[in-house]
Amino acid sequence: MKPDQWHFSRPELAAGYLDLFGLGLSSARTLFAQRRMGKTEFLLKDLIPAAAARGYLSAYVNLWDDDKEPAGVLVGALYGAIEPNWWARLARRAKSPVRKLKASGKIPAFGEASVEAELSEEDKKYVDTLLSDALKAFDSQPKPLLLIIDEAQVLAAVAHSNFAHALRAELDVRKDRLKVIFAGSSESTLRTMFGRSSEPFFNWAPLEAFPLLGRDFLEFMVKKVNTIAKHQLSMKHAVAAFDQLNSTPEFFRRFLERHLTYPFDGPDAALQFTKEHVFNNEQFKRQWTGLLPADRALLGMMAQGMVSDFHGQAAREQLGTLLGLPKAPPMNTPAHSLRRLQADNIVTKLAHGEYRFEDEAFAQWIREQGTLGDDAPV
Ligand SMILES: Nc1ncnc2c1ncn2[C@@H]1O[C@H](COP(=O)(O)OP(=O)(O)OP(=O)(O)O)[C@@H](O)[C@H]1O
Ligand SMILES: [Mg+2]
Missing domain, CATH: 1.10.10.10 (Winged helix-like DNA-binding domain superfamily/Winged helix DNA-binding domain)
Structure with missing residues (x-):
């Protein structure tokens, strides 16, 4: 895949998390930040490649891909990371409930299969077995594994409580080689998930704010823009725009796009246009009236x-x-x-x-x- 020219990479941040795991004092972390702040982009484009360079296998799962059946998505991601031919092998097993899981395309950033679960009530009983099977496959090979659970707050739902308990038990006994990053945008739900003694993941992973993108990100972007723009964008304008766009990298990129498309209108007009489009909350309005x-x-x-x-x-x-x-x-x-x-x-x-x-x-x-x-x- 072609590398994303506009990706601002954060190798120190990635190395920081991996160093921490390398020290062996902790084996899990929870990162939270508001929506659109760059969590997923960092996990996929910085952390996973950095982990691979250090010899880790990695499994990424976004629980919003199927928030009704996180167990299926997670087991699929684990198998995808551990056993290249997991799908064929499991599907051949005659009575395996995995026959009911169907492959649902690829995670584009690094080409691993994810699964969409179509489990009946009866099959759900097998999910714990599937999970422990996947982790036995992990035990039988030597590499460490970085498991990234994005939108992890889904696991806090009472409907997934059994699975969350099973997962925690399996992860508990593998802390030396299995490192986990939880990420999510709902800080309060994550706090409940990791901070309440009745929850399976109580005290399991320290919660910290995901470091937001700042001036170095803006400098990188402005420099790139100025290599192609006839009308140069000043850092002063960039900083002001980022600030007015709530320091949201996605919105800032939209501002740059507008600036590049309509260079003669100037950066103030580009900012005005972007603000009108990103803050109009049409979607909330539509949801509300429905x-x-x-x-x-x-x-x-x-x-x-x-x-x-x-x-x-x-x-x-x-x-x-x-x-x-x-x-x-x-x-x-x-x-x-x-x-x-x-x-x-x-x-x-x-x-x-x-x-x-x-x-x-x-x-x-x-x-x-x-x-x-x-x-x-x-
Ligand atoms: N390091 C980066 N370099 C360039 N652009 C970035 C970077 N990080 C984020 N962005 C831009 O911001 C957008 C949103 O980022 P991302 O999807 O990672 O946010 P998120 O925090 O995971 O949001 P959500 O909580 O909604 O899942 C990206 O699609 C990209 O356009
Ligand atoms: Mg995300």
């Missing part, structure tokens, strides 16, 4: 973060007021709402009665609307 009133009211309450029990009398009374009802709605009103919101991947159930937004930016957007009068959701 929801039933009860679901909106409930999300509004959740965004404010004041409610702990959505089925309780107090919450239902609040819900009744928001919906203009004469009295509190019955228990199944919030129950149905929560079921719909989970099915639409808007909220995740972490534990009994405890719900979180999947995308914290949506919660933020809802809170912002709340102060805007007419269209206010709550």
Whole structure:
């Protein structure tokens, strides 16, 4: 594959994580940063190649690829890393539930197979077996493995609790050769996942903020742009633009693209254009208007973060007021709402009665609307 000309590589950051694992004092890390800040790009384009250069095998899995069946995706990624012919071998086994997993294309960055699980309830019992099979295959070869679990907060959902326990047990006994990076954008969910004693991954991996891209990234990009642009972009303009785009590398790249396409308009116009396009939140608006009133009211309450029990009398009374009802709605009103919101991947159930937004930016957007009068959701 052609290397990405616009990728700003971060070899020191990658080396830092690998050095840490090399020392043997810790075997796992959790990185969090808001959406679009460059986590996945770093993991795929910097960390994995650096790990390979040090003799690691690597397995990357993004649990959003199939958040209903993270077990299948993860087992597939492990096999892909450990055994080149895993798919053919497993599929030949007559009774193997793997026959029901089907290959779902390649992870483009490094060409390993991922799997999409189509497991029946009965098959789910076999997932633990599959996981331990995959890790036995790992045990039977000498290389260390770097396992990267992107959007790891999916594992915090109560629906995946059994698998999370099984995974943790398997990882526990292999800490010397199996290193794990968890990454995700939902800091609060990750904190729950690693910070609460009832959770399988309690205290398992220290949580740290993923170091954000800064001035050296801008210098790299500006230099590149100026090799092809007739109208040179100054660092001063670049810094101001990055700042106004919430220091988001993806948005900054859009700004550069606009600047390169319409050089005569100048950088201020390019920035104005980019801001209008990235901050218009069309998607949130569309999502919001597509929801039933009860679901909106409930999300509004959740965004404010004041409610702990959505089925309780107090919450239902609040819900009744928001919906203009004469009295509190019955228990199944919030129950149905929560079921719909989970099915639409808007909220995740972490534990009994405890719900979180999947995308914290949506919660933020809802809170912002709340102060805007007419269209206010709550
Ligand atoms: N090191 C980099 N060099 C150049 N561009 C980058 C870099 N990191 C990120 N970007 C740009 O930002 C975009 C978003 O990055 P990425 O998908 O890695 O973010 P993320 O933190 O994983 O976001 P999400 O939480 O939504 O998955 C990339 O597609 C790329 O355009
Ligand atoms: Mg990502």
